[in-house]
Amino acid sequence: MKVAIAANQEGARLKDVVKGYLEDKGYEVQDLSDNDIFTATMNVVHAIQGEDDVNRGIVIDDYGVAPFMIASKNHGIVCAPTYEDYTSSMTRHHNATQIIALGANITADVLSCQLAENFVKTEYDGGRHQVRIDMLNREL
Amino acid sequence: MKIAIGCDHIVTDIKIKAAEFLKKQGHEVIDVGTYDFIRTHYPIYGRKVGVLVAKGEVDLGVCICGTGIGINNGAQKVKGVRAACVTDVQTAVAAKEHLNANVIGCGGRVVGIGTIEYILDAFLKAKYQPTPERDALIKKIDEMIPDNDCIENDHIFDLYNKRWAEGYYHD
Numbered sequence A: 001m002k003v004a005i006a007a008n009q010e011g012a013r014l015k016d017v018v019k020g021y022l023e024d025k026g027y028e029v030q031d032l033s034d035n036d037i038f039t040a041t042m043n044v045v046h047a048i049q050g051e052d053d054v055n056r057g058i059v060i061d062d063y064g065v066a067p068f069m070i071a072s073k074n075h076g077i078v079c080a081p082t083y084e085d086y087t088s089s090m091t092r093h094h095n096a097t098q099i100i101a102l103g104a105n106i107t108a109d110v111l112s113c114q115l116a117e118n119f120v121k122t123e124y125d126g127g128r129h130q131v132r133i134d135m136l137n138r139e140l
Numbered sequence B: 001m002k003i004a005i006g007c008d009h010i011v012t013d014i015k016i017k018a019a020e021f022l023k024k025q026g027h028e029v030i031d032v033g034t035y036d037f038i039r040t041h042y043p044i045y046g047r048k049v050g051v052l053v054a055k056g057e058v059d060l061g062v063c064i065c066g067t068g069i070g071i072n073n074g075a076q077k078v079k080g081v082r083a084a085c086v087t088d089v090q091t092a093v094a095a096k097e098h099l100n101a102n103v104i105g106c107g108g109r110v111v112g113i114g115t116i117e118y119i120l121d122a123f124l125k126a127k128y129q130p131t132p133e134r135d136a137l138i139k140k141i142d143e144m145i146p147d148n149d150c151i152e153n154d155h156i157f158d159l160y161n162k163r164w165a166e167g168y169y170h171d
Helices: A009-024 A037-049 A065-072 A085-095 A109-121 A127-139 B012-024 B042-054 B069-076 B089-099 B113-125 B132-142 B158-165
Strands: A002-007 A028-031 A054-061 A079-081 A099-103 B002-007 B028-031 B060-065 B083-085 B103-107
Touching: A002 A009, A002 A037, A009 A028, A009 A054, A009 A099, A009 A109, A037 A054, A037 A065, A037 A099, A037 B132, A054 A065, A054 A109, A065 A079, A065 A099, A065 B069, A065 B083, A065 B089, A065 B132, A079 A085, A079 B069, A079 B083, A085 A109, A085 A127, A085 B069, A099 A109, A127 B042, A127 B069, A127 B158, B002 B012, B002 B042, B012 B028, B012 B060, B012 B113, B042 B060, B042 B069, B042 B103, B060 B069, B060 B083, B060 B113, B069 B083, B069 B103, B083 B089, B089 B113, B089 B132, B103 B113
Parallel strands: A002 A028, A002 A054, A054 A099, A079 A099, B002 B028, B002 B060, B060 B103, B083 B103
Antiparallel strands: none
16 A cells, blocks of 8 residues: 655654654655645645555645645545544544545644554445445535 | 534534534524434535535534544535634634634544534634735635535435435445
């Protein structure tokens, strides 16, 4: 599995920490950062939508709010702003989330790395949850 | 202010408490459901809140589900909505000040009613602080979704509700 990661300037330091952590765990991580958060987020969206076996994305800025707004407004993309453990895995189990947004002003290094690992290693439950994903994909 | 609030069946009790809090602050609250604990689907209520916000029928929206993620993605996918899903006051305030968020959400299984009240109070008091850069980013976000039938067509989920009733989706 490949992971796409991107940050703007506000998220750059935390992005390097999370990237190094995931690489130490054996994940291949592509860094698609850009100082413009819109471009950084869309770089990750395009990596997820592309053919190249990238099926998780992480976008980091100051609060994680802008990446959530931008990523979720793409057809077929579910994005989760993630600040604690429960959401980092539940959003995979129930929402088939492909991209999480982290806020460097909110989650410190240790927690951020754990959130990223939980998100990357957890699989989607499917089943009854799929009706909700089909509905999201009908909206947009 | 006029505020729309919605939830799924996991957190109806918490949604009711949040609505009561807003009413006590003097706001007019439109509760779009769900109203009980019978299993339903978060996009229905996220879209309902989002549509009221997008049409300008309310000033702001509030979306709560287990983690907040599902229902706030449901709201976010309505053109004109800028939703934030938060666990703390600082992020809620930044969402309003930097991005003029018009929907605030959280996870009823993640944060308790005390934190939700703090988040709602701070979000409602916060004001957008415009800069040319922020205005440009908001415009870009608002233009992402092309015109579609999501706002006007209240039947977009009929097919999926029918399939659900027929047992098409099962664990």
